Amino acid sequence: MDDNMNSTVFLGRGSATREFDPANLSTREQYKLLTGSIVPRPIALVTTLGSAGVNAAPFSFFNVVGVAPPTIMLSIGMRGEELEKDTLRNLRAVPEFVVHIVHEDEREAMQLCAGYYPPEVNETELAGFEVLPSRKVRPPRIARCPAQFECVVKNIIPVGAVPYHMVLGEIVAMHFGEDIVSQNLHVDLDRLSPLGRLAGPASYVRLSDRLSLAPVD
Numbered sequence: 001m002d003d004n005m006n007s008t009v010f011l012g013r014g015s016a017t018r019e020f021d022p023a024n025l026s027t028r029e030q031y032k033l034l035t036g037s038i039v040p041r042p043i044a045l046v047t048t049l050g051s052a053g054v055n056a057a058p059f060s061f062f063n064v065v066g067v068a069p070p071t072i073m074l075s076i077g078m079r080g081e082e083l084e085k086d087t088l089r090n091l092r093a094v095p096e097f098v099v100h101i102v103h104e105d106e107r108e109a110m111q112l113c114a115g116y117y118p119p120e121v122n123e124t125e126l127a128g129f130e131v132l133p134s135r136k137v138r139p140p141r142i143a144r145c146p147a148q149f150e151c152v153v154k155n156i157i158p159v160g161a162v163p164y165h166m167v168l169g170e171i172v173a174m175h176f177g178e179d180i181v182s183q184n185l186h187v188d189l190d191r192l193s194p195l196g197r198l199a200g201p202a203s204y205v206r207l208s209d210r211l212s213l214a215p216v217d
């Protein structure tokens, strides 16, 4: 990787920067640099439905991308070079899903859902999650998750050579746990207690150190 250090710029703090040309990095190296520095990432625990039944899996290439209508994205990699993950296959068959924000107490159950299981394995059962029927989509929602967003697929966009598939979803119903949203729609972060993802397969963060800044006009 050192061969990629082809120019040096000095930052205000006096430290040099290292520049990398993605064209000279392997897929793995690109992944390491991006997932190590674009942090913390929110985690969507996603339920879908396919011919083999209910599926649940976590995704941290995930964010809100618009409102009116409320729209989120998640990006799903391949299993190896050719095999699509169950979530993507299900979304092509039944273009509806539920995104759940994971409370830090559910971190181990969430991680269980990330295992590589055959399509007929229902990860919500494996992880001991109780599910409820959704209101507007067919996949069920996980009762214990503090925020649940029912979505319909708007678009599935292949990204890159070993493609990721970016899924754009429109939120058609939102559910929050009791006492999480105030009268004027402030979300109580202590009660939401969302888990964030850092680099690697085992590295997470919680929101225990928050800052406030004076607002600008």
Ligand SMILES: Cc1cc2nc3c(=O)[nH]c(=O)nc-3n(C[C@H](O)[C@H](O)[C@H](O)COP(=O)(O)O)c2cc1C
Residues within 6 Å of the ligand: 043, 055, 056, 057, 058, 059, 060, 061, 062, 075, 076, 077, 078, 084, 085, 086, 087, 088, 110, 111, 113, 114, 115, 116, 117, 197
């Ligand atoms: C916290 C966390 C975040 C993850 N984020 C992603 C992601 O953004 N994209 C992805 O393709 N896989 C991601 N994974 C891996 C998938 O969850 C894993 O491949 C899972 O087995 C996919 O399940 P499925 O085949 O049932 O869809 C993540 C795993 C964990 C534990």
